[in-house]
Amino acid sequence: CLHHLRGEFAFALWDEPNQTLFAARDRFGIKPLFYAVRDGTVVLASEAKALFAAGVPARWDPASFHQANSLVPIPDQDRSLFDGVRQVPPGHYLLVSRGNLQVVRYWDFDYPPADSAPPRSDADYAERFRQALDEAVRLRLRADVPVGCYLSGGVDSCAVLGLAARHRRDPIRAFTLTFDRAEYDEGAIAREMAERAGADFYPIPIRQADLADHFPDAIWHSETLCINAHGVAKFVLSRAVRDAGYKVVLTGEGSDEILGGYPHFRRDMLLHDNGGQDPREVGQLLEDLQRANPVSRGLLLPDGQGLSLDGVRRVLGFAPSWMEANATTGFKLHALFSAPFVAEFADRDPCRSLLNGLDVNGQLAGRAPVHQALYLWAKTHLPNYVLTMLGDRMEMAHSIEGRVPFLDHRVVEVVAALPVAQKIRGVTEKYVLREATRPVLTDTVYRRHKHPFTSPPVALSPNEGLHELLQDTLRGPVLTSLPFYDQAKVVALLDRLPAMDVSERTAVDGVLMMLLSACVLHDRFKLAA
Template identity: 30%
Template sequence: MCGIAGFLNNSGVKHTEFVLNAMLTRIRHRGPDDCGLFLSDNACIGNVRLSIVDIASGTQPMSVQNGRYWIAYNGEVYNHPELKKILEKKGHRFYTECDTEVVLHMYQEYGAEGLSQLNGQFAFVIWDTLEKELFMARDRMGIRPLFYTKPDHNSLVFASEIKALFEFPRVNRALSVEGLNQVFTFWTTLSPNTAFKNIYELPAGNYAKIKNGNIIIKPYWSLSFANRQQISLTDAVDQFRDLFRDAISLRMRADVPVAAYLSGGIDSTTTTAFIKKMFPEALRTFSIGFEEKDYDESVFQKQVAQHFDTKHHSVSFKNEDVAGLFEKVIWHAEIPILRTAPFPMFKLSKLVRDKGIKVVITGEGADEMLGGYNIFKEAIIRHFWSKYPQSKWRPLLLKKLYPYLPHIAHSGAAGLKLFFGYKLSETSSPAYSHLLRWNNTSRIRKFLSKEYNVDDNSLVQKYEELIAAEVKAYSPLAKAQFIESKMFMSGYLLSSQGDRMAMGNSVEGRYPFLDHRIVEFCTQLPDDLKIAGLDEKFLLKQVVKDVIPHSVLNRPKQAYRAPISQALLNEKSGFVDATLDVSKLKDLGAFDPQSVAKLVSKLRQNHIVSEVENMALMGMLSTQVLFDLYIKNYKPLKPDEVNRGRVMNRIY
């Protein structure tokens, strides 16, 4: 895995080699093993490399033999050996064993149409020295990031992370009012927006062509739940098992050891079981526990590690780690966050790297594809309740979903109606499943100043209008899955908890549940193979019922969470008071100081804290830290801080 950066049309920029080296230095954590540059008057592209496949000869940027195309590539295309054989039959000659060269030859042979043949996770750019055109592409699910900005009409600056863009002299740094309001509603920004003004991401499953200052962006793949098929449980189990076995096999391809995350839940236990069955040699697994017992799953982690006889490593996440890691996590996340879930993932990836491992298999994507989230079951119950809204019994079903939330677990029917009854009858809404979550989250916006707060209803309404036609024929579950997968998975889960936290410690995550063949198979499954009654991930449980420990298979669903207010308000460094100091709040101007002070005071006095209040505290803290790191206190790198990469080619 790697990091890429570069720019087009460098007129007005002095010392282009230094600027590109500075951009790459900012993301050196993504590729500490090597660094290379291609330099010309029209385009400068570079790469920092985390060597995993063909360690000896995979240096980038890389060119085809005639020097027309140059690629800077971040990713893994797992089926590159098979694609290489196809290309060789067409007369292509190869000089390395790495997937980068295969991707470049695929583009040379097929152009953008070749993207549909790639199985992997990637973000890359290819510069055509003849046509003076830049091609950018990103994987189907948005596992690997790619950002860009246009300082003027003729220029374009791109990078794997936003921090690299800020090393380009003409890129301004400012938080986006629209982006902040989206985060404080949807938990993330809506692609292509980011938390920064005029900084955009290339959307997942899209490619772009940039020539003469014009940028054309097109999808080459889209997530669709439109073609549901009738299939028996037996056939579904067999087909899923075969697909998953192959997805695991492909993701074990590497020239370095591959390990696995082990959370103690069904998803990571499934990946561990398949790896151990297919590759009986010693498997290293990694877990994180919590000193707060409400969040800890270490008992199940140990059971699974013992059951499959893995070489297991674990680390404990302490409450003090939240404040201690805050700046590092936000530096890598590059967006305000409303939960502390990324913090343990950052600490876990550091353990992985400290043990000399570069690659881990993880279980992300199973919940989205196979119906594992409580929000899916919540929507089912609300649909059921909406048919008889006066019922005293139907809302009580919701207590089963959130036993870990005191204000829900201890509520009667009246309290549940008050909390879950928001727009109960609006079942025709294309976003019905998420209306309640977004309404609750949007209460955070009451802490925003007048200058930063936009119209309360417009954000959700615009999103409903955006997806209405696309999801019109979907079932209620499919609509919920579409939203969770299209918006939240790439925008939050795979970035703030996945790529960013792992790559912050130079670790590559691999996601077999997000193999595009598995995604496409799952989108076609009948709803009752995903959620049977209120039994989530029904198909997956059938696949592994005789494979994994019954203690894991039959355990109640436990959402992955980490402590917030109890960790932050009781720590001794004064982090909260220092970060939310009135003078600092006024520097940014995004939050109303009086409202902030009232919330902090309330949190310190009350033992029962609502999820919205927890998220509000995190949102304000992370926004202020983001502002301090990237706006107020950001300093471009000095010459003695910049690493010099190898110049692979220089054309002037």
């Protein structure tokens, strides 16, 4: 039956005559599905906190915590941060019968072998993609309540709004977050796009004080670690949408994950899929990429020394740039570990642990490097971070149903079959999306490079509420009781912040947010070691 389902789902069925439990999760992990085995009984829930309420002990899983502080901020795809609490991975179902528990894969991305795509014109590729995406948008407009759109200045949400407007006679309400620092604010670009689509523009201003006020609740709902306060901003956005009387929104999540939108995928293209381009030209383009993405430093692009990725290079022949970026943040976090925690996991290779849980020969071998990087990102960051911290958890915290047209499996299957050059053309990301939806985009959006959705780093506003929350928490008793970090090392880092320049404070934001969110989880769930 799962092959006939389309969209976002997680469900469980009990077959009484055969005494069999069947539970399944959608192909991409849009909806969560956790389970635990307690006293011989399988317990399922959409949140770990529900399992705790059912009697599962609330404890950290030290191995998962180490993994999340290495590959930042993700455990393995079938685990959680909590001991004994597992996830049904995306595209899998759980079958329990007479004491036997199986987790079975029913769908995967299935990228084609390198250079095997049939030759087509750019126009043919764009039209095929446009038809698939337009249908996905149209289907997700079906509702007995008003449907709004989340709108940023990016091509993803703008394309969704532009296509949706063609299927509606009345104006669509477009909800946009705005920030008080110009380099993070996309309000003007979003407003222009809303006018182009004939939408009702609804800006929602976010300040550092708002992020501080809602940080603990957002982390409690997410049940995960964060690398930026952008998830908290999404939490506030969803609350505003609810207060405006809306229950359903279309979002642009998933586009970057299938179309190579992030700068690290462009870096992979330049380094590993450049078709023999002149090395000096490649070097110059890499410098330009780094210079054009200052807000991605330490978040989506490498920054300084990193953890070893030799195990990944031995298996894949290269290290995806997103792993290199995470390894640099992981290196900074490892430097803050307590001595006992370092000793406990001294011989652990977190990257090999990840690869051992995947079908490397079946899904990665022989694929283009960019497709390998996309696959690994989709198995880790997409379900365990993007769709959690920036998606369903923040939306459902306020009873908002987020619908994601880019993660319609028919759209994804069309995109997976496209050549890499349709995803990244030179240094232009999401090439086929831009061409397919150009008629509904503003020229500003069509020509604009990817700007990651991030809130201003906490250390850039030392006199604001979020920075005060950070300082009070990391210098206080909660971090003292957290068994993984050495508080003296953390305090020394806090003491160095005033001397850092803007670039350094931006790059350390992921570390600070990981520390703060770990403290919130530890405190709110009263987690045992």
